[in-house]
Amino acid sequence: MMRLQKFLADAGIASRRQAEKLIADRKIMVNNKIVTKPGTTVDPSNDQIIYNNKVITLSSNKIYIALHKPVGYVSSSSSEQGKSVLDLVKVKERVYPVGRLDKDSSGLIILSNDGELTNKITHPKFGHDKEYFLVLDQDLKSEDIKKLEKGITMQGKKIKGIKVAMAKNKSARFILQEGVNRQIRRMLGKLGYTAIKLKRVRIGKLELQDLKPGQWKKINKSDIF
Secondary structure (H helix, E strand, O other): OEEHHHHHHHOOOOOHHHHHHHHHOOOEEEOOEEOOOOOOEEOOOOOOEEEOOEEEOOOOOOOEEEEEEOOOOEOOOOOOOOOEHHHHOOOOOOOEEEOOOOOOOEEEEEEEOOHHHHHHHHOHHHOOOEEEEEEEOOOOOHHHHHHHHHOEEEOOEEEOOOEEEEEEOOEEEEEEOOOOOOHHHHHHHHOOOOEEEEEEEEEOOEEOOOOOOOOEEEOOHHHOO
16 A cells, blocks of 8 residues: 555656645546545555546656756646646656756756655755756855855745855856755845856756756666765
8 A cells, every 4th residue: 555646656647746736636536536635545456546537557667867958948747837848858658857947947857757766856854965057147245155055034934055166257056955946046036146047967966967958868766866
């Protein structure tokens, strides 16, 4: 037995968080009944799980893809908010984006059908670094670097600090682990800066290297951690 959202993640439908939303939106059926509680447990061997009028099964073939996301694409399995990164990749397996990279940003994103991988990359308790290169509208002041590294309170919530690995000539390299939605842009904005360009160049030990925007390649899980 396993939780329904974990089953959906392991089947490559969506991340666990996205799977919870699919369940809440009444888009998942178990044994011909709509399920709305994310904590519902299922038996993959005996229960029939349906999404988009298709029976979902677990695949033993795990796939891992490194993609250079261009600006203008959304990190979503859906194209409702614009062109999806999935439109750039042609594989027979169903994969989904691991983590987020906002529409206005570019760089490294991983696509996979491995639900456990998503949890390890996105959950801050595992402490996997994500590194970004930025071009700013002005030089970062030393006092603001200290504020970024200490952490900033936004909307009543303390956002964990960012490690500033480099800052000069209106450019910077940031390393973070938490990955709150649009964290870098929001933190910079509160301090009066604008990120003109934001590109993710590394996840864990996996680097973007010479992948061009829109290009992708298959990788091994061991390339990431």
